[in-house]
Amino acid sequence: MKNFYHSLIMWIPFVLFFSCAAFGVELIEGNKIMTSEYFGPLLFIDVSLIVMLYPISFLPLTFLISKYLKKPAIKMILFTFFGGGIGALFFEIIYDARFVEEFNLSIITSILLFSVAGVIFSLVETVIKKNIRFV
Numbered sequence: 366m367k368n369f370y371h372s373l374i375m376w377i378p379f380v381l382f383f384s385c386a387a388f389g390v391e392l393i394e395g396n397k398i399m400t401s402e403y404f405g406p407l408l409f410i411d412v413s414l415i416v417m418l419y420p421i422s423f424l425p426l427t428f429l430i431s432k433y434l435k436k437p438a439i440k441m442i443l444f445t446f447f448g449g450g451i452g453a454l455f456f457e458i459i460y461d462a463r464f465v466e467e468f469n470l471s472i473i474t475s476i477l478l479f480s481v482a483g484v485i486f487s488l489v490e491t492v493i494k495k496n497i498r499f500v
Contacts, residue, residue: 386448452482
């Protein structure tokens with residue numbers, strides 16, 4: 366049961382780090398198509414999407430990794446890989462294919478930023494796992 370509580374607590378850093386990654390993608394790629402003018406509503410949509418992605422993506426992953434894997438290096442690799450996958454999914458949801466072609470947007474930016482968020486998430490997950498004791 367403590368692995369489940371740990372996975373739920375990790376929702377907070379997930380939203381924080383991956384929202385920052387979404388913010389970065391919007392700054393870098395959104396400037397190319399001038400969507401930064403509508404930054405407030407787009408940021409709300411981005412954060413809402415990130416909040417909804419955790420239960421279907423990283424919640425089961427965090428639960429399984431916390432339960433079966435003990436080596437931090439393997440955890441970091443998996444969270445980085447899945448962070449990049451979330452970045453690719455995020456990019457496809459937010460930007461239409463015609464915008465990608467017309468404004469020469471790069472999915473690599475999203476994959477890199479979300480992979481970095483996955484690395485930071487894995488570091489925080491390791492620290493929380495070691496330092497916080499659950500009932």
